[in-house]
Amino acid sequence: MKKISRRHFGGGLALGAGALAMPSLAFGARPKVVVVGGGAGGATAARYIAKDSKGAIDVTLVEASKQYYTCFFSNLYLGGFRDYGSIGHGYDGLSNNHGVNVVHGWASSVDNAGKTLNLASGAKISYDKLVLSPGIDLKYESLPGYSAEAQTKMPHAWKSGTQVQALKHQVMNMREGGTFVMVPPPNPYRCPPGPYERVSMIAHQFKQTNPTAKIIILDPKAKFSKQGLFMAGWEQHYPGMIEWIDPDTHGGILNINADTMEIETDLDTFKADAACVVPAQRAGSIAMSAGVNDGDWCPIVPATMASKADPNIHVLGDASIAASMPKSGFSANSQAKVAANAIRGELTGSRVFEPRFANTCWSLVATDDGIKVGANYSAGDEKIDVVDKFVSQTGESADVRKTTYEESLGWYAGITSDMFS
Numbered sequence: 001m002k003k004i005s006r007r008h009f010g011g012g013l014a015l016g017a018g019a020l021a022m023p024s025l026a027f028g029a030r031p032k033v034v035v036v037g038g039g040a041g042g043a044t045a046a047r048y049i050a051k052d053s054k055g056a057i058d059v060t061l062v063e064a065s066k067q068y069y070t071c072f073f074s075n076l077y078l079g080g081f082r083d084y085g086s087i088g089h090g091y092d093g094l095s096n097n098h099g100v101n102v103v104h105g106w107a108s109s110v111d112n113a114g115k116t117l118n119l120a121s122g123a124k125i126s127y128d129k130l131v132l133s134p135g136i137d138l139k140y141e142s143l144p145g146y147s148a149e150a151q152t153k154m155p156h157a158w159k160s161g162t163q164v165q166a167l168k169h170q171v172m173n174m175r176e177g178g179t180f181v182m183v184p185p186p187n188p189y190r191c192p193p194g195p196y197e198r199v200s201m202i203a204h205q206f207k208q209t210n211p212t213a214k215i216i217i218l219d220p221k222a223k224f225s226k227q228g229l230f231m232a233g234w235e236q237h238y239p240g241m242i243e244w245i246d247p248d249t250h251g252g253i254l255n256i257n258a259d260t261m262e263i264e265t266d267l268d269t270f271k272a273d274a275a276c277v278v279p280a281q282r283a284g285s286i287a288m289s290a291g292v293n294d295g296d297w298c299p300i301v302p303a304t305m306a307s308k309a310d311p312n313i314h315v316l317g318d319a320s321i322a323a324s325m326p327k328s329g330f331s332a333n334s335q336a337k338v339a340a341n342a343i344r345g346e347l348t349g350s351r352v353f354e355p356r357f358a359n360t361c362w363s364l365v366a367t368d369d370g371i372k373v374g375a376n377y378s379a380g381d382e383k384i385d386v387v388d389k390f391v392s393q394t395g396e397s398a399d400v401r402k403t404t405y406e407e408s409l410g411w412y413a414g415i416t417s418d419m420f421s
Contacts, residue, residue, distance in 0.1 A: 005181055008283035009140075010033055010085070010092060010124040011140055012088065013128060014052070014078075015396070016236055016391070017386070019237060020246070021138075021283060025290075026296045027081070028395070030055075030056060030058040030148070031056070031057050031058065031128045031129075031347040031348070032057075032058045032060070032125040032127050032128050033046075033049050033057055033058070033059050033127060033128065033129045033130075033194075033347070033395055034059075034060045034062065034117050034123075034125050034129075034130050034131070034341060035049075035059065035061045035062065035131040035133065035136060035319075036062045036063075036107045036117065036133065036134055036263075037063060037132065037134045037135060037180040037223075037284070038061055038062075038063030038065065038068050038091060038132065038284055039068065039133060039134030039135055039236065039314075039315030039329070039332065039416065039419075040070075040072075040158065040317060040329035040330075040331065040332040041131075041316030041318075041332035041335060041336045042061065042063065042131065042133035042316065042317075042336070042417060043061065043063075043068070043091070043094065043203055043419040043420060044332070044333045044336035044337065044340075044418055044419050045131050045133065045314075045316060045335050045337075045340050045343075046059050046061040046098075046100050046131075046340055047094055047100065047244070047419065047421075048073045048336065048337055048341075049126075049241070049340045049343055049344060050094070050099055050100045050341035051098045052341075052344060052350075053344050053347075053348060054122075055099065055348055056069065056347075057343075057344065057348065058101070058371065059066060059098075059099070059100045059101065060072065060096060060100070060102075060103060060125055060127075060188070061091070061100050061101070061102050061243075062103045062105060062107050062117065062119070062125070063103075063104060063105065064104060064105060064106050065071065065104070065160065065161075066090065066091070066104050067089070067090055067176065068088065068089050068090070068091075068160055068420075069084075069087050069088045069089075069160045069162075069164075070087045070089070070118065070160065070329065070412075070416065071159065071160060071191065071194075071351075072191065072328070072329040072412070072417050073086075073087050073156065073188065073330070073412055074157065074164045075197045075198045075200075075201045075363075075364070076201065076364060077164060077168065078164065078167065078171065078198060078201045078202060078205070079135045079200070079201030079202070079204045079205060080201075080204065080205055080208075080363065082209075083323035084133055084164075086167060086361070087382070089416055089419070089420045090420065091420065092302055095421050096303055097421065098237035098249050101375050102106065102317045103123075103295070104124070105119045105120065105121050106119060106120035106121075107119060107274060107286045108120045108172065108286075109288070109289045109290075110130065110286065110289055110290035110291075111354065112128075112288065112290060112291065112310055112312075112313075113350050114358065114374070115128065115130070115312060116132060116206065121270065125311075128312070128346055128347060129312055129313075129314065129346070129347065130283075130290075130312060130313045130314070131313075131314045131315075131339060131343070131344050132286060132290060132292065132298075132307075132313060132314070132315045132316070132319060133285050133317045133319065133332065133336070134283065134284025134285070134286045134287055134319055135159065135160075135190070135284050135317065135318050135319065135377070136157075136158070136159065136281040136282065136283065136284060136318045136319070136327075137190075137282055137284050137285055138156060138158070138278075138279050138280075138352070139279050139280040139281060139282055139284070139296075140279050140387045141279075142186070142278045142279045142280035143183070143253060143256055143260050143277065143280075144253065144254060144255045144256065144408055145255040145256035145258070146236065146256045146277055147258075147277055149258075149391055150258035150277070151256075151277070152166070152257070153162070153258040153261065153275075154256070154258050154261070154272075154275040154277040155167045155170075155183060155276060155277075156274060156277055156278045156279065158185075158190060158194075158274065158278050158281075161167065162225070163182070163285055167276055169203055169273075169397075170274035170275075171205055171206075171274055172205065172209065174210060174273045174274045175273055176210055176211060176212060176213075177212040177214075178210070178213055178214075178273030178274065178377065179214045179215075179216060179270070179271065179272055179273050180202060180206075180214070180215045180268055180270040180272065180273065180274045180275065180276075180305075181215075181216050181217075181218060181274075181275040181276075181277075182195060182198065182199050182202075182218070182275070182276050183217075183218050183220075183253065183256075183263065183275070183276070183277040183278060183325030184196075184217065184219050184220065184221065184224070184278055185220070185279060185336070186220045186221060186280050187221060187280045187282060187403060188281075188297070188327060188411070189280070189326045189327065190277070190281060190318050190328075191232075191326075191328055191329075191361070192224070192225035192328075192361065193224075193225040193328050193361050193373070194314075195217075195224070195228050195276075195364045195366060196217075196225070196227075196230045196278065196363070197224070197230075197363040197365075197402060198244060198302040198412070199217060199234075200228075200230065200233065200237075200238075200276065200363070200364065201364065201367045202252045203234070203237070203238040203241050203242055204237075204367070206241065207237070207238060207241070212240075214241060215242045215243070216243050216255060216270055216272075217243065217244045217245060218245055218250055218263060218265060219225075219244060219245065219246055219247065220247055220252075220253070221246075222246050222248065222249065223371065224249060224257040224372055225326075225361070226363060226392070228394055229365075229371045229391075229392055229394060230365065230371075233365035233366060233369060234365075234393050235404065236366075237365065237366040237369070238366075241324075245267070249267060249337065250263055250265040250266060250267040251266025251267050252265060252266055253265055256277060261273065263273075263275070263277075271380075279317075281296075282296035282297065282299050282322075283296060283298050283315075283318070283319035284318075284319055285292040287315060288317045289358075290307075290310065290313060291309060291310070292307040292308075292309045292313055292315055293309075294308075294309075296318070297319065297320065297321045297376075298315040298320050298321060299320075299321050300314075300315050300321060300322065301305040301319045302323070302379035302380055302381070302382070303319065303338075303342070303355050304339060304340040304342035304343075304355070305335050305342070306342070314342075314343065315326075315338060315371075316332055316335045316336050317331065317335060317336075318332065320335070321386050322335065322357075322386045323383035323385070323419055324375070324384055324385065325357060325375075325376060325377060325384055325388045326359060326361060327357055327416065328359055328361055330358070330360055330361070330374075330411070330415065331359045333415055333418060333419070334357045334358050335357060338355040338356075338357065338379075341346055341353055341355075342355075355378070355379040356376070356377070356378060357376070357377035357378070357379070357384060358374070358375070358376050358377065359374050359375060359377070360373070361373050361374060362371055362373030362402055362404065362407070362408035364405060364408070364409065366406050368398070368402040369398075369401045369402075369405065370392075370401055370402070370404035370405030370406075370407070370417050371404060372390075372391070372392050372406055372407075372408070373390070373391040373392070374389065374390055374391075375387070375388065375390070376388050376389075376417070377384070392404060
């Protein structure tokens with residue numbers, strides 16, 4: 001297996017509060033691209049458009065957070081394999097190295113006809129092309145009793161931010177022999193293997209500090225990504241600790257009471273000492289405001305990631321309907337490069353290459369026990385199609401699993417450099 005390194009991904013002016021107070025933001029007569037969202041899709045798109053256009057395009061990145069904490073690898077923080085600071089990244093590289101105008105603010109709405117992005121501050125930014133990579137919003141109402149308020153006691157930790165720290169605090173301070181309950185989301189959702197890697201990492205912590213603890217998974221799905229691999233790993237590393245309960249068995253979640261830490265199903269009422277509850281998801285709200293959604297997600301033109309509703313808007317990553325591609329950081333990064341190439345071509349007449357996409361989702365089950373699933377893709381007329389795919393196999397040697405884990409470390413270093421340097 002080929003080890004992925006930083007070089008695998010190789011192939012300014014930051015606006016302050018005073019600038020945001022102005023009624024409009026103008027950056028010259030060059031074609032203007034505005035990117036909303038500073039994650040794997042948005043940061044990559046902003047960097048590649050600015051870098052490869054060599055100053056011919058004015059690029060502005062709008063992101064509320066000054067420090068971005070990646071959702072991918074946050075599970076390794078929960079498992080004790082990373083410290084929290086190691087998953088945090090800033091935007092100075094984009095502004096200093098590539099001249100991206102970085103605006104830290106909330107994008108509130110889009111004037112499609114006027115080609116203007118409106119910020120919550122009252123500022124307005126005009127664009128020739130708008131790239132939306134807003135990630136997900138959570139549908140709290142999809143779980144009876146769950147709410148934005150309940151997330152403080154039963155955190156989802158499924159978006160960039162500090163909730164994962166709160167979840168780790170609960171895990172590390174759970175009573176001896178207590179019960180941790182995981183409620184994964186229904187399809188489709190960000191990072192298909194994520195809930196099960198999270199369970200693995202929490203089990204890894206419990207094995208060291210609370211070996212009589214139990215983990216219960218109340219899943220709304222009858223099957224999940226890399227199921228056989230995860231279950232074999234749980235049996236090997238954490239025998240008797242993890243119980244996965246499918247919807248046919250538990251019958252569905254009837255109510256969640258964060259005050260009593262109880263989750264009621266048709267089967268039973270489960271009392272949790274700590275819990276991670278992840279509701280259903282949809283595209284970030286700015287995509288809804290821009291009118292580029294069809295239901296919860298946003299249809300795109302496969303070859304360019306342009307919205308099917310507005311050709312001047314491109315939608316990347318979790319928010320998009322990318323057919324066979326999962327909602328993952330790798331997918332968003334790959335889609336961003338395709339969109340960046342298409343946007344440069346349209347605005348400057350530069351060469352547009354045939355679009356190609358890729359994704360790999362790595363998961364860590366235990367120390368040096370890494371597994372993966374992935375594929376390469378091409379742009380069909382109506383959807384993004386799978387070209388070939390691969391997945392780890394049960395019964396692989398310890399050396400293969402260790403190599404897979406080390407490959408994921410190289411990928412993380414590479415993609416974060418690709419996003420932020």
